[in-house]
Amino acid sequence: MCVNFTDLNKACPKDPYPLPSIDRLIDSASGYKTLSFMDAYSRYNQIKMNVLDAPRTAFMSNTCNYHYKVMPFCLKNVGATYQRLMDRVFAQQIGKNIEVYIDDMVVKTAKESSHHEDLEDILASVRKYNMRLNPAKCSFGVHAGKFLGFMLTNRGIEANPEKCQAIIDMRSPTSVKKVQQLTGRIAALSKFLSCVGEKAFHIFATLKNGERFSWTDKCEEAFQQLKQFLASPPILTLPQPGKVFQGAEIRYQKIEQLALAVVVTSRRLRQYFQSHKVTLKTDYPIKYVLKKSDLAGRMVAWAVELSEYDITFVPRGNIKSQILTDFILELSSPPEEASVQPWTLSVDGSSNLRGSGAGVVLEGPDGVLVEQSLRFAFKASNNQAEYEALIAAMKLAREMEVKDLKAKSDSQLVTSQVSGEFQAKDPQLVKYLEQNEKLPDEKEEATRVRKMSAHYTMIGDRLYKIGFSSPMLLCVGEIESRRILSEIHNGSCGSYIGARSLAGKVTRAGFFWPTLLCDANSHVRSCDKCQRHADLHHAPSESLKSVMSTWPFYMWGVDILGPFPTSQGQAKFLLVAVDYFTKWIEAEPVATISSDRVKKFYWKNLICRFGLPKYIVSDNGTQFTMEHPQANGQAESANKVILKAIKRRLEGKDKSWVEHLLPILWSYHTTTHSSTGETPFKMVYGTDAMIPAEINPPSWRRATLTVTENSEALKENLDLLEKVREAAHFREFAVKQRATQKYNTRVIAREFREGDLVLKRLMGRDKGGKLSPNWEGPFRIQEVFGGGAYRLETLKGEMLPGTWNVTNLRFYYS
Missing domain, CATH: 3.30.420.10 (Ribonuclease H-like superfamily/Ribonuclease H)
Incomplete structure (x- = not known):
């Protein structure tokens, strides 16, 4: 059924709420390994009409008049209204693991193993707001799919095969109408056709007014070249700005080269420069040079071109302790290394009268297994064969880009010499040991290892780190580190201090290990007494929901x-x-x-x-x-x-x-x-x-x-x-809207799932004196009602009476 709302749309003011840029959405959703595409069921009809506005959608039928109770199609602002709803429903996920354009949604995940977690997060929001999806148009856990007319894959953005095939299957146009149909299809694929105006110039020329239609040989040649190109269209990926100076650009002054770099970047990333405020950090006075009144030549043209964007130039300023900064940057692990899983390397070498050889087994996460056998073309003793096996295995691990490796060998002599427990006296074994301890070939990795080793030393059989708070910090293992943290935090002289103070006290006591701060955070967070006596939540956890009554005594x-x-x-x-x-x-x-x-x-x-x-x-x-x-x-x-x-x-x-x-x-x-x-x-x-x-x-x-x-x-x-x-x-x-906006600025969102362990705030008669804890538990989340309401049960399965709001709950870490 279709209703003509032309007069209503003329009287209705335009909703200025902006729709997201399609180019930005496509760029943000491309290149991910696993995707899920979702579509809302009867999109606009899921939003109820305001009871005061519903009569304005009235229409006549053969029997009587009707009006819509839900938002109908064809209204002027339905797209902006629905986009505003989607932005609120997925406010915490948009840009992170989902992109939304009105009723089209795509869930994106870089790692296939974690895609179900992202889907669970998105579908929880869908259930929370009682949205309905169209199962016929949804596909989950796929590697490619159509989104806003483009084909998204883990390789990038690909042209829609159906649109390409439509041009390939076309016959040569015989009229102006056919050419217009062709140019429309070309325009739909213009993102994938470089210099389309030049390549299809003769095709577009046939549409000039006042000229008789003529399909020439040049038009046919351009048409066939277009078909040939679309048979294997390019794949678009996220932009990687970069340009090498060429010709006269090499002889530009330094300030001109920097200005040219800004201009080239703004041209390649035009959609981002137009949509956002850009901050440019530089030590050079580009801002003042471009604003000079006596500019001439290319600098004037560049200044005019850049004036259409909102660019702020910020000086970098002096950086103190540059050496220390470089040291920290080079030793800092990249973010993805936090989830690196260890690999296990097992080697064995042997020698007999027939010759010598070695066996290597490299075991990685997720069941990865690499086996390799070697036969040496030279004579070698058993110890030399063991060293050869270890060196070959190390090279294999480096080729596999292994970051965390644990090597095992059945030769006590080799393992003790490599670890430094035994001294190598045999000249041949000394050479093998030097080869094994050789720095990596990669310059950055070698620099990192060399700088790191400069801050460690061996005293006796113990490893020490040269520290700042103490001359020597003893490096301890996992078991000793747990005991030290427990003793300082909650031992005989412990006062249950915070994580930062705990880590500082450990170093002042003369101990160190690489994950000290992370372990201190984990220890304090999982401390039962710290959790029970934690401060109360004062910031609201849920947005304010104003209660409105529609008529008296309702x-x-x-x-x-x-x-x-x-x-x-x-x-x-x-x-x-x-x-x-x-x-x-x-x-x-x-x-x-x-x-x-x-x-x-x-x-x-x-x-x-x-x-x-x-x-x-x-x-x-x-x-x-x-x-x-x-x-x-x-x-x-x-x-x-x-x-x-x-x-x-x-x-x-x-x-x-x-x-x-x-x-x-x-x-x-x-x-x-x-x-x-x-x-x-x-x-x-x-x-x-x-x-x-x-x-x-x-x-x-x-x-x-x-x-x-x-x-x-x-x-x-x-x-x-x-x-x-x-x-x-x-x-x-209006009064409640203003109060809601002011209240929501202080909201710190917090939510729980079924099965989570939580502590419950002590209130009323349960609350003791000054020395009593603020929280009790732990309890398990038995049911989630929405709106911040939860039903709790004890660890034995006994249900607690009533419901509990998120304001009176906090996570419990065991």
Whole structure:
């Protein structure tokens, strides 16, 4: 079904929300090993229409008029609205493991083994926001696929085979219309056709106005060359900017060469320069040179060309301790080395009367196994054969680019000499040992090893590191390092210090190992007492969700206030209910709190007076079941108003707080509410109530209006009541939007999955004194409800009553 929304689209202002650049999305999603393509089911129909805007989508049929409850197609801003939704749903994943263009999504993973983790992360967001996918258009765990008209593979961006085949299968055009069809297909593949204007010049020339159509031999030649080229189109990869100076460019001044480098970079990365603010760090005054008024020649042209971009030139400044900086840079491991798994090398060499040989077995992660056998064409002793086997195995490991290697040999002599335990005295074995200890051939690797070794020394049979905090730091192994960390952190003189302080104390004690800081972090994070006494979370973990009511008495918030001093009728508690739309408060003092008493209050004060509500929002009391204890903000605000007024009206030890309840409620109902701009009395009855202050002296309306005029004015107010409520509703929405934006700036997102171990915050009576822990547990996440609500169970499988919000939970590391 198609509805013509032309007039509605003309009246609707344009949504300025930008759609992402297709070129950027394609560049970001190409070159990944494993991909998953997803498509939303009936995309725009998944978004509900605003109840106030839905009637504007009305259309006529043969029987009656209808309007859409969900967002239909063909509206002016549906694309921008849906893109805004996608950006919010995948706010944490876009650019990291997913790219989204309206309803088309591609999940990208560099390593095939971790693709399921990325899919689990993405599908969790899909389930959280109740999105629906179209299974007929989804494909998971593939190595290539179509996205926005392009073919994405791990090699790069490839042309769509169907578009290429459409041109290849075309016959030579016989009319202008056929040529227009051809040029349209060429334009769709222009990204893969270099110099297309020059190569297809004669084809485009046939479209000139005023000339008779003529398909010449040159047109046919260009057409056949185009077909031949598209038979094997190029593969596009991510840009690697770089250009060698040629010809006269070699003789440019240094400042001109630097300016040319900026110009060439901006041309090749034009889409990025146009979309982002670029910061250029340089020691040369390019900024001031390009702004000089007496520039001439090429520098003027370059300055004009660069002026269209937002480029900021920042000086690099002086770098102190350059030698130390270079040392740190060269010794720092690249990020990917953190996940490098060790390889095991087993060697064996032997010699007999028939000759000598060796066997090498290299075992790697994921079951990689490399076996190699050698036969020597020269005479060698058993020890020499063992050395030959070790050297050959080392060369094999270097060719395999092994970073972490553990070598094994059954020759105690060879292993002891290589490790330095035995001294090599045989001249032949000395040469083998020197060959084995030779630095790597690669210049960077050799420099790294040489600089690293300069900071270590052997004293006796122990390895020491020359440190800064201490002259000599003893290098210890894995078992000793665990014992040292445990003793300093939580030993007899330990005070459960932080990771950074713990690592510093280890070095001051004279010990060192390469993963000291990482191990200290792990030790402190998994310390049970540190976790139980950790600081409470003060930053919010979930975005603020404002609760809005659509009409009066649609939603009530209920809370229990007390206990108070015993007053009339043995009343100690106060049941409070507030309407979310009108802010009208109903309150009743009670002696005891029970489920039956609360039900009676609902029936008498809410249902019998205002009708059956759609929702009742309650607190985390035992009489209620709650998702978030702090979610009932409206009732909490009403409690504060009542409590403050009671305190101020009571004098001394007066316990008759029940007598003051009705005047307090009357004062509240006749006071303008800050969020709606109207009094609760007017929001309910359509007019402002008469207050005692208007009696003597009489107010203007009391002194001037007659009974008849007053009656007519009340009727007019009732006719305008809907407009008053609508204006108040919009005002409240704007106020809550501003509060939400301010609140969300402090949010630090944190979420858990089923099976995660967590600690629960101690609250209320469970909370002890100053020395008691802040957290208890651990507990296991049994169910995830969404919105930051979780159900917990003990490690024995016993379910905890109620639900717990993410604000009161933290990860537990075992």
